[in-house]
Amino acid sequence: MKTLEKHELRTQRKYDRFAKVYDIFEAGIEKRFFGKWRKIVWNTLPRDARVLEVGIGTGKNIPYYPDRVKVVGIDFSEGMLAKAELAAKKHSDKDVKLVQMDVTNLKFEDNTFDFVISTFVFCTVPDPISGLKEIRRVLKPNGTVIFLEHMKSSKFLRNIPLYLMEPIMRFTVGTSVLRETKKNILLSGLRIRKEKNLFSDIFRMIECTKGE
Numbered sequence: 001m002k003t004l005e006k007h008e009l010r011t012q013r014k015y016d017r018f019a020k021v022y023d024i025f026e027a028g029i030e031k032r033f034f035g036k037w038r039k040i041v042w043n044t045l046p047r048d049a050r051v052l053e054v055g056i057g058t059g060k061n062i063p064y065y066p067d068r069v070k071v072v073g074i075d076f077s078e079g080m081l082a083k084a085e086l087a088a089k090k091h092s093d094k095d096v097k098l099v100q101m102d103v104t105n106l107k108f109e110d111n112t113f114d115f116v117i118s119t120f121v122f123c124t125v126p127d128p129i130s131g132l133k134e135i136r137r138v139l140k141p142n143g144t145v146i147f148l149e150h151m152k153s154s155k156f157l158r159n160i161p162l163y164l165m166e167p168i169m170r171f172t173v174g175t176s177v178l179r180e181t182k183k184n185i186l187l188s189g190l191r192i193r194k195e196k197n198l199f200s201d202i203f204r205m206i207e208c209t210k211g212e
């Protein structure tokens, strides 16, 4: 991995520590919402697709991988990856290879993957536009990127609770609840093909193509 900048190292270390309790911390929201949304994302993937999952975390998507889909899962946190290894062992029928890697410095050739999937990652990546540009680079010309992300709302009033939560989230896990992820996606050169609000316009599924 490239040498991480100080602010990136801080986030990486927070996730190394958070890994121990991450699944417990998110258990409620996972059961109520995230699990259903993950199923929708992964069900759209065709057999034999070559997939990159960025920021795989503790491997919460692994149970939802369709059969005969080949996935490379990357994350820059060793702690999160160790948990993902356990999830991969538990679901040994899934074809997944885990690698420690920074999404802003992907060690893959241009135009490698049919799909790139990112679930709840770009609220955290310290340098989001670089990461999104890297995703675009490794995506095949006819490939698809699917994001399941939370972001700042377009409505002022809906952002008030987010502004209140922001300092706690930043301090504890280095996540921002006010990221303008849609704007960042567009700035990276990816083109939005489809967009769906899942919970208000805060949690969204955004499907993209490589763009021109």
Ligand SMILES: C[S@@+](CC[C@H](N)C(=O)[O-])C[C@H]1O[C@@H](n2cnc3c(N)ncnc32)[C@H](O)[C@@H]1O
Pocket: 011, 012, 015, 054, 055, 056, 057, 058, 059, 060, 061, 074, 075, 076, 077, 080, 101, 102, 103, 104, 118, 119, 120, 121, 124, 125, 126, 131
């Ligand atoms: C909120 S967690 C989401 C994990 C998982 N995708 C999920 O759906 O539960 C964000 C993940 O992104 C990873 N991450 C953040 N910045 C990264 C970077 N620059 N490169 C690779 N992984 C990164 C963190 O280590 C963490 O595992």
